[in-house]
Amino acid sequence: MPLTPVLTKRFGTNAPWLIENYLALDGYEGMKKAFAMQPDEIIALVKESNLRGRGGAGFPTGMKWQFIPQNDGKPHYVVVNADEGEPGTCRDLPLMMNDPHSMIEGIIIACYAVRANHAFVYIRGEAVHAIRRVTTAVNEAYAKGYLGDDVLGSGQRFDITVHGGAGAYICGEETALLDSLEGKRGQPRLKPPFPATNGLYDAPTVVNNVGTLASVPYIVLGGAAWHKEMGPEGSPGTSIYSLSGRVKNPGQYEAPMGTTLRELLDLAGGMSRGKALKFWTPGGSSTPIFTDEHLDVPLDFDAVAKAGSMNGTSAVMIFDEDDSIVQAVLKWTEFYEHESCGKCTPCREGNYWTAQILERIWHGEGTREDLDTLLDICDNILGRSFCALGDGATSSISSSLKYFRAEYEQLINQHTAAPALTGATA
Structure with missing residues (x-):
């Protein structure tokens, strides 16, 4: 299947982070289409698409949204986990730097679907450049009327707050992130209760990754069947694979879920020192390592788990025979x-x-x-x-x-x- 950019389709274009350039390439069209649907229809669409969380665990996104109780009299929140801090992970930051409006559009659609009016983007504190770029993009969205009161005449109000963390890796864990957002020391909570019912300020909360929410506008525009055409049935869609280490051209490579390391190495020009592959991580430093015998394992949630590791954040760190x-x-x-x-x-x-x-x-x-x-x-x-x-x-x-x-x-x-x-x- 030919590689067709989805999440990265605006990468490399002229200043893709500016709202005018975003609008020129289908920007905020998914949001407009979503507003013509009922919130439950959007949840059903995302569920049917089988979009799975790109933050590591691969939990079905539509199911997570469906867990939010309705008519409970409480405020609902959407929280974006942009605290990318694990060794080898480097795909959320490029997304926020190159295409922050795709995430913002996904946030608005998610807020509409789960009946939330306020979202928080929690960005790792050291990523000052990303905090500034996302903040600027949010301000642009307010200026266009895509955030604030009565968005596009929908009668809905949506607000986004960009929050810079203090540089603690533990705050990438969703409940520690929520504690940190509330002004407490970032430490994980005992579960249950889960964030879906008792999240931010003890209210129902959806916590999604940057890449997950950035995928939502494309699914609303293209439909569930289109999304399932890419990648395997159990883990459809594309993923941004972050290649680092002993590879000639390290960087972010978008490919359908289920792409193998052998194929990714071909895209990246092969091993950098002409040495044989020794070991590698399929999903960052917190996932069990693979060796050269796993070159043809499809890199999706189910196949990697069956082979004994985790797809995680698709952070592929590559080591050769001279590495210890x-x-x-x-x-x-x-x-x-x-x-x-x-x-x-x-x-x-x-x-x-x-x-x-x-x-x-x-x-x-x-x-x-x-x-x-x-x-x-x-x-x-x-x-x-x-x-x-x-x-x-x-x-x-x-x-x-x-x-x-x-x-x-x-x-x-x-x-x-x-x-x-x-x-x-x-």
Whole structure:
């Protein structure tokens, strides 16, 4: 199937972030069409399209919207999770920088569908450039009458508040994000209750990713059948795959869900140093690693899960035969140790100890017992944390020991300091 840009169709055009240029390419046409429909019809359309959340878990978007209780007398909210902060992830920021109005249009349609009047865009605090660009785009939408009172004569009021976070990775977890929005320390909440019924300010709340909402206007315009023509039946649509590491042309590549790494490498010009592929992440550092034997696994939610990992955020980090798996896993683990909010013991203590053990192994001071201890600690973190940060932190450790245990043992057997790898990607 030929690659037809959807989410990235405006990338590379003249200043696509300006509202006039957005309007020239079907901008806000989906919103106008949505206003001619009933809110429940929009939810049914998104549900029929089988759009799944692009934030990592792949939860069906229409079903999430359907969970919002109606006629409950409470305000409803739409919250955009734009706190992109995991190593390797880099697709929400390019979307917001190049095409912020597609997200804004998706937000308005989502607000209309779930009967919400106010939305919040929570952007990672370090991404000052994205905060400024989205804020400017929101102001443009207000000036055009697409936000504010009586939008396009619909009798509806829609408001968007852009909020800059404080740079905590944990705030990418939806309930920690909600706590942070409320002015509290960003920590995950115990679930249930879920945000759909008790979210922002204890009111029904939809939390969606940037890419998820940016897909909605295209689905409203093109229809559910059109959306399902791209990608596999269980995970239709396109995805922006972020390729980084040992690849000639790193960057964002939009392709139908289910595209393989072999195909993505062809698009990106192949391996950068002429070396063989050694290991890679299908969905960021919190997903179990794959090896060269997984080159032809379709990169969609179901196929990747069947192969033993997660599609996650489609953040594909690529490493070649000269890269050390132990060093990469150590760097990722140090990240999770630093970013653990400390609320629950398994994650707070477990990541501290796995980082210490990996550091010891990397410097040639480890023992064979350390490998069993690592797996034991991972087992005590997995499924025992308040949120998925703990689970994600164990993924690279356990999967690397599954595929590359011999490399760990080699470092242990040497009993000498491991050489520093110049330019190693982690």
